[in-house]
Amino acid sequence: MIPINCIFNHNMKRLLSYIYPVTKTIASKYSGPLEITWYNGIKHLNSKNANYSYGSLQRILKFGLEKIELSKVNSVLILGMGGGSVIETLRDHFNYTKHIDAVEIDPIIIEIAKNEFEISESETLKIHCTDAFEFVKTNKEKFDLIIVDLFIDLMVPDKFLSAEFWDNVMGSKSSKGVILFNASVVDSKSDAIKTLSDYIKTKIFRVVVHENVNNTNTIIIASGL
Numbered sequence: 545m546i547p548i549n550c551i552f553n554h555n556m557k558r559l560l561s562y563i564y565p566v567t568k569t570i571a572s573k574y575s576g577p578l579e580i581t582w583y584n585g586i587k588h589l590n591s592k593n594a595n596y597s598y599g600s601l602q603r604i605l606k607f608g609l610e611k612i613e614l615s616k617v618n619s620v621l622i623l624g625m626g627g628g629s630v631i632e633t634l635r636d637h638f639n640y641t642k643h644i645d646a647v648e649i650d651p652i653i654i655e656i657a658k659n660e661f662e663i664s665e666s667e668t669l670k671i672h673c674t675d676a677f678e679f680v681k682t683n684k685e686k687f688d689l690i691i692v693d694l695f696i697d698l699m700v701p702d703k704f705l706s707a708e709f710w711d712n713v714m715g716s717k718s719s720k721g722v723i724l725f726n727a728s729v730v731d732s733k734s735d736a737i738k739t740l741s742d743y744i745k746t747k748i749f750r751v752v753v754h755e756n757v758n759n760t761n762t763i764i765i766a767s768g769l
């Protein structure tokens with residue numbers, strides 16, 4: 545049972561957050577200082593310069609998921625679990641009840657997901673605490689939907705724009721599966737992202753690029769022809 549003072553604290557923080565943001569900071573070796581911030585009644589996970597989970601990031605991935613026929617999806621792989629806001633969207637907004645595998649390199653973030661956002665392992669959620677680059681290298685399973693959401697602060701690390709990584713991601717996709725890639729928030733990567741989407745197109749994928757989603761991000765949706 546949840547103690548009454550926890551419920552009181554939770555409600556107080558939510559109410560106070562309409563007046564001013566309430567923030568707690570936790571240090572992470574991968575992402576630097578992480579902030580758990582109540583803002584306008586919603587708890588967010590932020591890095592120094594970026595919203596990692598819940599808030600704008602969640603809206604951006606929801607925009608992508610709306611373009612995908614989720615009724616045909618029987619398995620999901622999330623690369624970059626963060627605080628798990630896309631899991632909440634899949635479960636609560638799209639009523640997706642089937643299995644999800646989530647990969648997250650940062651054990652501190654996995655703890656935050658559990659303690660702050662009630663995202664933890666269950667029969668239908670397997671969390672892999674490992675580097676997504678290594679995960680797809682050795683993975684043998686096929687997934688109907690792969691969500692690629694790998695950031696360190698504002699940047700997608702270069703290795704996640706490489707052909708090697710994308711060959712492995714495409715190899716992890718079922719024949720009719722879909723890849724949803726949250727590609728960038730910074731203009732300096734736009735050439736690399738163009739090169740990458742051209743590369744994915746050569747691998748018989750239908751590739752649709754959505755720019756300025758939420759006025760910031762580029763989203764790429766790639767599906768089998």
Ligand SMILES: C[S@@+](CC[C@H](N)C(=O)[O-])C[C@H]1O[C@@H](n2cnc3c(N)ncnc32)[C@H](O)[C@@H]1O
Nearest residue numbers: 597624625626628629630649675676693694695
């Ligand atoms: C924008 S957040 C993900 C948000 C999440 N998809 C959600 O729905 O809330 C980006 C995440 O990528 C993770 N990440 C960065 N590099 C990684 C790597 N090499 N392997 C796995 N996860 C990584 C970060 O630790 C961070 O949690």
